[in-house]
Amino acid sequence: MTETEVFAKVKETLVEALGLDDEEVTPEATLTGDLGAESIDFLDIVFRLEKAFNIKIPRGELFPDNIVNNPEFVQDGKLTETGLVELTNRMPHADLKEFEQDPDINKLAELFKVQTIVNYVSNKISG
Amino acid sequence: MRWIWIDRFVEFTPGRRAVAVKNVSLAEDHLHDHWGPFPIMPCSLMIEGMAQTAGVLVGQARDFKEKVILAKVSLAEFNDIVVPGDQITYRAEIDNITPEAAVTTGTMLRNGKPLGHVNLIFSHIDQNLAGAKFPKDNFVFTSQFERLVAPFLEGGDG
The missing domain is CATH 1.10.1200.10 (ACP-like)
Structure with a gap:
């Protein structure tokens, strides 16, 4: 296809x-x-x-969950470096270039x- | 008063399919307000009737342990009106059920003739992705709903 x-x-x-x-x-x-x-x-x-x-x-594969509510991944409303790595691993299907400049969790939905x-x-x- | 919009189940195949009927009577108050000189059964209450038929089917599939909440009306189509004296048949089938939710498809008959379709999505709210907490007791399935389906689960004739 x-x-x-x-x-x-x-x-x-x-x-x-x-x-x-x-x-x-x-x-x-x-x-x-x-x-x-x-x-x-x-x-x-x-x-x-x-x-x-x-x-x-599988649950969480297309739309990852358990990222924003994990304190290891979020600090001051932004994804930490570990959080960004996790997101990159879990969302190889998303274009993260723009998000990485300002990883504000409120902008996560834009991915x-x-x-x-x-x-x-x-x-x-x-x- | 309890918000029950089905009279009884006439078929119940656990985990797959349920058929319920509702006899519409002019003794029901809501018909006098909808609409006085020309009483017709509100479509919203027929969606509720399908939600109860399908909701009990979905609830029973998990032994009434999940709190099953109507989350989305994916489709609601009515091709006819329903008036006092009519019997509505709700046929619901489980299309997909997962730990978090269930999808059902439904057809409705008016006195045995096609009336419309209502497809629904239910959430198992304790499994919601946001992690919100709800009361421990299952406030969705009261004994009244369980009584409606009990004859089928005990091998009775309904």
Whole structure:
């Protein structure tokens, strides 16, 4: 499956899960900020992706949890160096370049873009 | 008064499928406010009826140990109205269940004819990702709900 095909299917999934119009789903759109996803929607998206692509997505793999509530990873509202390493290891599908300049945990949600999902699924199905 | 919007289960296959019925009666107060001269069953209460049918199915799948909370109405479609004297049938199936949540799909019938679809997502709130804590007692499943499903779990005829 090409990346374009993965994107088309991810787009369809997000349109259904979040009640969006097709044109709202662009690669750079953020799930919470631009597309209005709430916490339960992340689970919904995971379930739908599993079905659409016939894959298994373990908890915390696509959208990592237990990072911001771990004191080893967060100090003064920013990810520590250890936290950044952890995030990099757990989110090889995200582009962290911009976030690394100012690892404010309030900006963590901006890492969850449509392209992040496309990268994750592409890696997953290519094995 | 307890907020129960199903009368009884007519089928219950643990972990998979439940079918419940609700007989709509003009004796119910809410119909007089919705709408006086032309009483119809509110769609919101039919979503609640499906949520209870599917919610009990999801709760029983974990032996009523999880607190099962309706988290999202993924789809609600109604093709007809329901009036006093009608019987609504709620058919719910578990599509996916994980430690954190469950997805159900549901169809509704009005007097045996297609009425609509309601798909839902439930959260097992003690397993929420934010780590929030809730009271120890299971405030979701009262004995009234458990009584509705008991005949099927004891091998009765419902």
